[in-house]
Amino acid sequence: MAMFDQIVERLHDPAVYSIPAVALLILIELVAIKFSDDEELTGYDLKDHAASITTGLGALGWSTLMRVVALALYVPVYEYVAPFHMSPSFWGTWVVLFFGVDFLLYWNHRASHAVRLIWAGHQVHHSSRYFNLSTALRRKWAQWFEKMIWLPLPLLGVHPALVFATQSVHLLYGLFAHTEKIRKLPRPIEFLLVTPSHHRVHHGIEPEYLDKNFSSILIIWDRMFGTFQPELRRPTYGLTKQIDTYNIWKIQVHEFANMIRDVRQARTWRHRLGYVFGPPGWRPSETRRNAVAPSASGTATLAD
Secondary structure, X not given: OHHHHHHHHOXXXXXXXXXXHHHHHHHHHHHXXXXXXXXXXOOOOHHHHHHHHHHHHHHHHHHHHHHHHHHHHHHHHHHHHOOOOOOOOOHHHHHHHHHHHHHHHHHHXXXXXHOHHHHHHHHHHHOOOOOOHHHHHOOOOOOHHHHHOOOHHHHOOOOHHHHXXXXXXXXXXXXXXXXXXXXXXXXXXXXXXXXXXXXXXHHEOOOOOOOOOOOOOEOHHHHHHOOOOOOOOOOOEOOOOOOOOOOHHHHHHXXXXXXXXXXXXXXXXXHHHHHHXXXXXXXXXXXXXXXXXXXXXXXXXXXX
């Protein structure tokens, strides 16, 4: 019972308390864009904006549910498996938390573009053709993988509640990265941190921009692991196969439906597994030529 009480007590999401501030920032950006003479700004579209907001509100509910499941796993790991517990009053705990969460978010994000089953949820965030603060709120409801990646930190003795609180801080930082109103920041900042310029690249559908800049706060992970791409020109946003709908249910499930259709039509189990666990756009090739590089575009064709 004590463990259950501990789980319930840890459900508070710091992101919830930021909603008024986020709403104010969106309003400020909307007004700034309205009076801007920059014709390249994608700006705001009322239907798209509404889809992003309602999707984000739904994601908050699903996030709470998935957090219950994750805490039910992580609290016992922390209590009974971790060799020691790191105290929140120890500064080193927060260093481990910051770098640990940022590092795991990088690989979570990268996996979300490399495995179709995970991409089917993540594509929700990329489905808008606009790039503004409300785009940051367009989040998937299928958050099972995102909540399951944190196991290394409870094993290191970091309390799961601190992990999820730190994740929320990273999500709030990501809000700042979703804007066209900020061009480029001073070079030291652009070198070290994720900036709007970096994240615009990530949302771009141009070939040179696909599957780049996965980092959350520190852009150093992309620089270290070969996925960094500077902004060379203003990107075109969305999916390479645009879904052309503002229906939030279709936005959430359309790629899962496509995946199920492909699995049903597959002729072999190898092909079925490829459609689920291969990269987005995986197709069995007729010959065993070298594989085309996978991408989030949904157009890659790989040798089977």
